Amino acid sequence: MKSVDNAVLDLASATRKFFKRVLPIMLVMLVCNQLNRSNIGYAQDHLQADVGIGAAAYGFGAGLFFIAYAIFELPSNVMMEKYGAKVWLTRIMVSWGAVSFLMAFVQNETMFYILRFLLGAAEAGFFPAVIFYFARWVPARQRGKATAVFIAGSSVAAAISGPIAGMLLSLNGALGVRGWQWLFGFEGIVSVLVGIVVFFLLDAKIQDAKWLSPAEKDALSQAISAEDAAHTKADTEKVNRWKMLLNPQILLLCGIYFAIQLSIYANTFWLPSIVKRIPGTTDLSAGFLSSIPWICAVFAMYFAARWQDKARSKKPLLVAALLVAAAGTYAAAVASPVLALVFLAVAAMGFKSASPLFWTIPQSGLHPLVLAPAIAIINSLGNLGGFVAPFGFGIIKEQTGSVVQGLFALAAASAVAAGLVYFLKERRTSGTADALSQERDVEAAVPTSV
Secondary structure, three states: OHHHHHHHHHHHHHHHHHHHHHHHHHHHHHHHHHHHHHOHHHHHHHHHHHHOOOHHHHHHHHHHHHHHHHHHHHHHHHHHHHHOHHHHHHHHHHHHHHHHHHHHHOOOHHHHHHHHHHHHHHHOOHHHHHHHHHHHHOOHHHHHHHHHHHHHHHHHHHHHHHHHHHHHHOOOOHHHOOHHHHHHHHHHHHHHHHHHHHHHHOOOOHHHOOOOOHHHHHHHHHHHHHHHHHOOOOOOOOOOHHHHOOOHHHHHHHHHHHHHHHHHHHHHHHHHHHHOOOOOOOHHHHHHHHHHHHHHHHHHHHHHHHHHHHOOOOHHHHHHHHHHHHHHHHHHHHOOHHHHHHHHHHHHHHHHHHHHHHHHHHHHHOOHHHHHHHHHHHHHHHOOHHHHHHHHHHHHHHHHOOOHHHHHHHHHHHHHHHHHHHHOOOOOOOOOHHHHHHHHHHHHHOOOOO
16 A cells, blocks of 8 residues: 555656656747747738738748648657657757748748748647657646646747847847848747757656656656556557548547637737737837737636646537637627727637647547557648638738638637537546546646646
8 A cells, every 4th residue: 555655656746847847848949939930920011021022922921831830740750759859859949940040031932932831841740749748758637737838838929929029120220130130030049049958958758857766757657558558458459550540530630620720820920910900009019919819818728727627528618718719709800900909819818728628639539559640640730720821811911901801711710610529529538446546646746836
């Protein structure tokens, strides 16, 4: 009995240390990721004035990132499994930082397209690598919390990206460099430096973690192995992971995630443009105003994370989040510029909360042998929403002078996705009474405010 109690305490201690030591590293990486992929939203008007990149070309270039992301996502994830998270995540960060830095030297539409495509290729595999990393390090009952905190980092990044972009753009002319060149160059260099530091801080495997005691390593390894075994019907059964990827449930997950990404990236790339409809805005004020929806999203995601840990089913919460996104987006389309910002803040609370709620379903419901490639498939196909949204908005704005019709389309997509959630199948974690008791003890031992 004593050994069982010690194992529970060791598992709780190991999980707590992961939240305190590793999760902050992941959050810094995510902040850099979001800054580099979304900074063109603030540079849009300057790129048009200095380089001649119009609304449609901007939208196509913004979306081209996700075409490359989708093409290279699965191969990148396979390479991550081969070389380990430590090496591969470092490679991803350094390469995307280098490409982002080169954006400071863009001279025409063709160069803009090429660099955006290369940026997508460089970043491919980042998110599924992190989610898979959680699955190899964090017990199932705490995995949703880890994912929610991690994804919340994207809202923090979006919230601070506006003020940072505004300040960097205000350096226009300093040292003979354009403001948008300061924006791309500075954020690219920061990502390269962070990537190098990550190599020395991140561990690829539990047994490599010097910050865990031998007992904590064993307890955490055994917990993850037990959860993997619980998904396997028999030790002798062989699972065809590629056949499992054809499961209609995975395709359904792709469709729902596609709708979520439509809203996220339409707002990421076009929110600054929408905010600038407010009379009297400048680069700096638009940057600060653009942070408001993302700040609201951070608080919404915090409460959603607390609710999801208590809920036996995540589906009702996911439906509610998608419907809030739909209602907020629709209202923003018909409101005045100032009220549109308010309603977009409501929408952001919905679609940003939907993302971590969504990822708890495939993490708990998919077989461990198919988890990594399935996450890559869902993320890559779903991320095509990141191509459709900015490109579609660019065409709409160039043809009509407004993005109102695009907002109507986003609202409809979120509403349809809410309906599709009904058809998802959830698999709740099962195990022995001792295992369930152990999970509760671990949950109680890990602080809820990370």
